[in-house]
Amino acid sequence: MQRLHGIFWATEMHNSSGALADIDPVSAGFTIDRDGFVSYKDSLLFLPPKERGAFRLLLNAWPKVVSKDDFSKNVWAGRMSDESLARCITQLRRTLSNLGVVAIDAFYGQGYRLAILADKVRRLSLVPAMVHSPQKSDVAKPHAALVEACIHARQLLERRSPDAFSQAEAILKNVISKAPDYMMAKLLLAQYVAEHAFFDGNIQRSQIDDALGELRSVQDAEPYLQGLQSVTGYLLDCKWHFDEARMAHEQALQMSPDDDVAYSRYGFHLLNSQAPSEAIGAFRTAVQLNPFSPTVAVGLVRAYAFANMDPVEVLAQARSVYSSHPDSPVTYLNLLYTLAWIDPQPEIAHAARHFVQRDRYAHAFASRVVPYVLARCGDHAGALEIIENDGSIHGVHSAALIAMGMLDEAMTKVKSAAEIRFGILPLTLSFPECAELKQHPDYPWVYEKVFSRIPRKQI
Numbered sequence: 001m002q003r004l005h006g007i008f009w010a011t012e013m014h015n016s017s018g019a020l021a022d023i024d025p026v027s028a029g030f031t032i033d034r035d036g037f038v039s040y041k042d043s044l045l046f047l048p049p050k051e052r053g054a055f056r057l058l059l060n061a062w063p064k065v066v067s068k069d070d071f072s073k074n075v076w077a078g079r080m081s082d083e084s085l086a087r088c089i090t091q092l093r094r095t096l097s098n099l100g101v102v103a104i105d106a107f108y109g110q111g112y113r114l115a116i117l118a119d120k121v122r123r124l125s126l127v128p129a130m131v132h133s134p135q136k137s138d139v140a141k142p143h144a145a146l147v148e149a150c151i152h153a154r155q156l157l158e159r160r161s162p163d164a165f166s167q168a169e170a171i172l173k174n175v176i177s178k179a180p181d182y183m184m185a186k187l188l189l190a191q192y193v194a195e196h197a198f199f200d201g202n203i204q205r206s207q208i209d210d211a212l213g214e215l216r217s218v219q220d221a222e223p224y225l226q227g228l229q230s231v232t233g234y235l236l237d238c239k240w241h242f243d244e245a246r247m248a249h250e251q252a253l254q255m256s257p258d259d260d261v262a263y264s265r266y267g268f269h270l271l272n273s274q275a276p277s278e279a280i281g282a283f284r285t286a287v288q289l290n291p292f293s294p295t296v297a298v299g300l301v302r303a304y305a306f307a308n309m310d311p312v313e314v315l316a317q318a319r320s321v322y323s324s325h326p327d328s329p330v331t332y333l334n335l336l337y338t339l340a341w342i343d344p345q346p347e348i349a350h351a352a353r354h355f356v357q358r359d360r361y362a363h364a365f366a367s368r369v370v371p372y373v374l375a376r377c378g379d380h381a382g383a384l385e386i387i388e389n390d391g392s393i394h395g396v397h398s399a400a401l402i403a404m405g406m407l408d409e410a411m412t413k414v415k416s417a418a419e420i421r422f423g424i425l426p427l428t429l430s431f432p433e434c435a436e437l438k439q440h441p442d443y444p445w446v447y448e449k450v451f452s453r454i455p456r457k458q459i
Helices: 006-017 049-061 068-075 082-097 118-125 144-159 162-178 183-200 205-221 228-238 242-255 260-272 276-289 294-306 311-324 329-342 346-359 366-376 380-390 398-403 407-420 425-430 432-439 443-451
Strands: 030-032 038-040 102-107 111-116
Touching: 030 049, 038 049, 049 068, 049 082, 049 111, 068 082, 068 111, 082 102, 144 162, 144 183, 162 183, 183 205, 183 228, 205 228, 228 242, 228 260, 242 260, 260 276, 260 294, 260 425, 276 294, 294 311, 294 329, 311 329, 329 346, 329 366, 346 366, 366 380, 366 398, 380 398, 398 407, 398 425, 398 432, 407 425, 407 432, 407 443, 425 432, 425 443, 432 443
Parallel strands: none
Antiparallel strands: 030 038, 102 111
16 A cells, blocks of 8 residues: 555556556546536545646646646646645545546656556446446535535644634534535534544534434445545544444545545554554554645654654654644644653743643644643643643543642543543543553553453454
8 A cells, every 4th residue: 555655656657557548538437517626427526626726637638747837827826836736646646546547647857647547447337337436316416615615624624623623513514404415515524523522522422423323324325435434433433432443444444545544543543442553554654645744644653652662762753743744733732742741841831831822722632732741841730720621521631630640630530531431531541641540440440441342353
């Protein structure tokens, strides 16, 4: 799977596409409607504006190379950087890989070219259409404005801030009210529930159950919709049904072997189910597939910490990730957290307090990271104030309480969270900062409550 990245990606595509110009994009099944949306065999491709514009250029230019100047002029209005184009092509390749019939050749110093994989097009044409494109003929394509609204909602979800979560939820519910048969909107609303449960925690178990129920209707309507199995596994992880989640994640990777998001979610699943060494492999693949994602990069750093890598090396990785994504709140928070864990200093607490004053709501992780940083760096009063005002029921502040020597208080919160039987407690219990909990006499009871559904071959 790692072959589809970097030099290996380009090499394989040049080898496979040299004599494949006998099937054009239209014959392969691609069309562009009057609104500029691209479809494959009458199924709308869910592409953000930049990726959609780049793909239109590649389709219209086929079989010729599209130069960087053409991308800049026609997609970025002349304000394109090389990194922007590379990020766009990476995301576009990820989406198109799910179709299995096209690739994008890279020509160093020139640009990119669309390659139609003729053998795969012919092979798919011999299989009944319903197997690969189970679209219902009686369902009209959603209005362009609703598609754009869903794309915007997905971009909001990627920010993972409380405000962005709220906006995304409102947008998706509005879209579903207007187009109840638009399965992508239902999938994204289920993703919202999973993201909200994982990053924020302020959600009810019934919402997770309802989201899983909606995904069953999506499964009936569009079983091959990209992301369906991955989001299903994500929600099952939130319910601690790790055995069922494992099957969903593995199916997601089988169906979309080049999807960095699926690998990232699988990595968090492995961390949740106490398999950090395997998680490192999943996150590494995700980073290779998408080196532009700060969330994926931070996931790899945390996996290193969970797997008991040398703390100095973990810190070096955290610094490197922040250097690569200096504008990302999550990489900055991760760096502060790692610094506080390894070498707590008053200056780190000052930086955390400054973050709260300036960017408190920039990322949902702040509510659990900042109290730990303050606790580790000696500002116990500041940490306790945030903890008392937070009101989380999921034991997210266990590490901060342990850092202040409040092990019994941490266990009390952990036991309450274990009774709820959903949320991020499995991840919290696996934190290296929470290792002292394992020495507490109540830990075996907690362990059984939380990890009873880890796949048996792992136990």
